[in-house]
Amino acid sequence: xxxxxxxxxxxxxxxxxxxxxxxxxxxxxxxxxxxxxxxxxxxxxxxxxxxxxxxxxxxxxxxxxxxxxxxxxxxxxxxxxxxxxxxxxxxxxxxxxxxxxxxxxxxxxxxxxxxxxxxxxxxxxxxxxxxxxxxxxxxxxxxxxxxxxxxxxxxxxxxxxxxxxxxxxxxxxxxxxxxxxxxxxxxxxxxxxxxxxxxxxxxxxxxxxxxxxxxxxxxxxxxxxxxxxxx
Amino acid sequence: xxxxxxxxxxxxxxxxxxxxxxxxxxxxxxxxxxxxxxxxxxxxxxxxxxxxxxxxxxxxxxxxxxxxxxxxxxxxxxxxxxxxxxxxxxxxxxxxxxxxxxxxxxxxxxxxxxxxxxxxxxxxxxxxxxxxxxxxxxxxxxxxxxxxxxxxxxxxxxxxxxxxxxxxxxxxxxxxxxxxxxxxxxxxxxxxxxxxxxxxxxxxxxxxxxxxxxxxxxxxxxxxxxxxxxxxxxxxxxxxxxxxxxxxxxxxxxxxxxxxxxxxxxxxxxxxxxxxxxxxxxxxxxxxxxxxxxxxxxxxxxxxxxxxxxxxxxxxxxxxxxxxxxxxxxxxxxxxxxxxxxxxxxxxxxxxxxxx
Numbered sequence: 153x154x155x156x157x158x159x160x161x162x163x164x165x166x167x168x169x170x171x172x173x174x175x176x177x178x179x180x181x182x183x184x185x186x187x188x189x190x191x192x193x194x195x196x197x198x199x200x201x202x203x204x205x206x207x208x209x210x211x212x213x214x215x216x217x218x219x220x221x222x223x224x225x226x227x228x229x230x231x232x233x234x235x236x237x238x239x240x241x242x243x244x245x246x247x248x249x250x251x252x253x254x255x256x257x258x259x260x261x262x263x264x265x266x267x268x269x270x271x272x273x274x275x276x277x278x279x280x281x282x283x284x285x286x287x288x289x290x291x292x293x294x295x296x297x298x299x300x301x302x303x304x305x306x307x308x309x310x311x312x313x314x315x316x317x318x319x320x321x322x323x324x325x326x327x328x329x330x331x332x333x334x335x336x337x338x339x340x341x342x343x344x345x346x347x348x349x350x351x352x353x354x355x356x357x358x359x360x361x362x363x364x365x366x367x368x369x370x371x372x373x374x375x376x377x378x379x380x381x382x383x
Numbered sequence: 384x385x386x387x388x389x390x391x392x393x394x395x396x397x398x399x400x401x402x403x404x405x406x407x408x409x410x411x412x413x414x415x416x417x418x419x420x421x422x423x424x425x426x427x428x429x430x431x432x433x434x435x436x437x438x439x440x441x442x443x444x445x446x447x448x449x450x451x452x453x454x455x456x457x458x459x460x461x462x463x464x465x466x467x468x469x470x471x472x473x474x475x476x477x478x479x480x481x482x483x484x485x486x487x488x489x490x491x492x493x494x495x496x497x498x499x500x501x502x503x504x505x506x507x508x509x510x511x512x513x514x515x516x517x518x519x520x521x522x523x524x525x526x527x528x529x530x531x532x533x534x535x536x537x538x539x540x541x542x543x544x545x546x547x548x549x550x551x552x553x554x555x556x557x558x559x560x561x562x563x564x565x566x567x568x569x570x571x572x573x574x575x576x577x578x579x580x581x582x583x584x585x586x587x588x589x590x591x592x593x594x595x596x597x598x599x600x601x602x603x604x605x606x607x608x609x610x611x612x613x614x615x616x617x618x619x620x621x622x623x624x625x626x627x628x629x630x631x632x633x634x635x636x637x638x639x640x641x642x643x644x645x646x647x648x649x650x651x652x653x654x655x656x657x658x659x660x661x662x663x664x665x666x667x668x669x670x671x672x673x674x675x676x677x678x679x680x681x682x683x684x685x686x687x688x689x690x691x692x693x694x695x696x697x698x699x700x701x702x703x704x705x706x707x708x709x710x711x712x713x714x715x716x717x718x719x720x721x722x723x724x725x726x727x728x729x730x731x732x733x734x735x736x737x738x739x
Contacts, residue, residue, distance in 0.1 A: 291386075291562070326389050326562035
């Protein structure tokens with residue numbers, strides 16, 4: 153799942169809490185799940201908290217068993233509220249934020265309403281070594297242009313209450329129809345975003361099976377497995 | 384064609400409406416279609432359109448009535464309980480022969496139900512959810528790309544026949560994502576003329592739009608006109624998809640999300656040596672009775688699979704008559720059947736008929 157080229161800065165022991173933010177459908181849940189699996193594979197104790205208060209379907213809570221079988225602690229709203237259309241932030245997540253023995257991956261909802269959860273947790277988060285990654289799919293309708301992504305960034309930051317967005321993730325994809333060229337196109341878009349926002353690009357996230365022959369990418373590659381598929 | 388983008392069904396339904404010439408959207412949020420309302424609030428101002436959030440679904444449908452009277456393309460979207468609230472207005476619009484597009488992103492019911500995908504609103508959609516003698520044209524997309532095509536078609540059919548049209552989606556179609564291509568934006572100058580609309584009577588006789596006449600003979604005349612329109616729609620607008628029907632061991636009738644799942648079921652069945660054919664109605668009204676009747680003569684069984692207690696099943700039985708057995712398999716309450724469990728049903732039927 154992980155390639156050698158994976159950026160050591162992200163997997164370094166200095167950072168312990170990771171959250172993925174971005175637009176609706178940019179791939180945050182996929183990223184959170186894969187990231188949790190990757191950290192677990194490197195031998196760490198890992199917890200993943202489903203804090204998606206925006207989406208209804210395709211949330212990390214749907215993959216609870218898969219993650220638990222792999223030794224990952226899944227922090228969820230109480231069972232009876234799992235399908236409720238109400239925003240719930242489980243109080244246990246505050247405890248996990250200050251539990252220095254465990255890596256914590258936060259799966260949060262899209263746009264400014266999603267990131268408001270981080271704002272709510274900011275007083276706990278800012279004391280810790282965290283990394284907030286801004287996930288961008290350049291083939292989503294509202295994140296195709298630099299100015300749209302910059303404007304989304306501004307809206308996100310406003311709701312984050314002092315929690316910093318540290319890096320960018322290129323998750324440009326068309327699901328099963330993704331090609332190396334599409335990934336490259338996204339990387340180029342993110343380079344412009346990176347210079348506009350002065351935020352570094354952390355890595356390219358690319359599904360297993362996407363052929364990268366003949367495509368030269370400048371940034372590290374994180375191979376991911378897609379979980380939210382519909383048969 | 385433009386480049387492909389990755390979109391959520393709800394966003395695609397909204398963008399398709401705009402590309403099809405819709406500039407007026409009135410709505411009230413309800414899960415699982417709220418992204419569509421939100422999308423329209425974001426996109427319509429960019430194209431010089433009007434988005435208005437009403438105070439309830441009852442207001443929404445009356446806003447549609449008004450906008451349609453002046454001849455513009457107008458749409459709303461809602462989910463099951465919200466569409467129930469609109470039914471009085473839908474009946475009024477059918478009676479007044481007013482074109483409009485309604486999108487119902489169906490969720491589990493009855494009553495408040497839940498927010499998961501379901502197909503329990505088929506009868507409401509196809510047999511008339513409101514009062515009086517009327518039918519809506521009902522279109523059932525099974526992929527997001529098809530949803531785009533059908534929303535654009537819905538506007539054309541609505542204008543052509545002067546009738547409200549319903550796009551019957553479900554929570555799965557609304558929430559899932561697929562790569563799609565959008566057609567070019569339709570120029571508003573190419574939309575059909577509506578000489579019947581209320582645009583100011585300067586220099587011409589006033590138009591009147593109503594679903595009302597105190598004189599029963601005159602009201603019957605109006606009803607006969609609606610019926611004539613219905614006959615034209617039945618004759619011209621039946622649409623369906625059939626796959627692998629030639630030499631099939633069993634035919635499955637399914638629409639929308641289940642129609643999509645069936646494609647996986649067919650692949651799994653093939654590995655087991657079972658040849659499954661699929662009949663997927665795209666127009667749920669008018670239902671393609673004749674074609675299904677013809678196909679049913681070549682098989683022993685037409686299995687209907689729905690995310691309901693068996694609603695389209697009634698139309699399947701009307702079509703199949705005594706030509707084949709018509710068993711049913713359904714899940715309710717927002718449960719989506721897996722390809723494996725549908726295959727299990729098919730295997731049971733095949734085994735049963737072999738041992739008989």
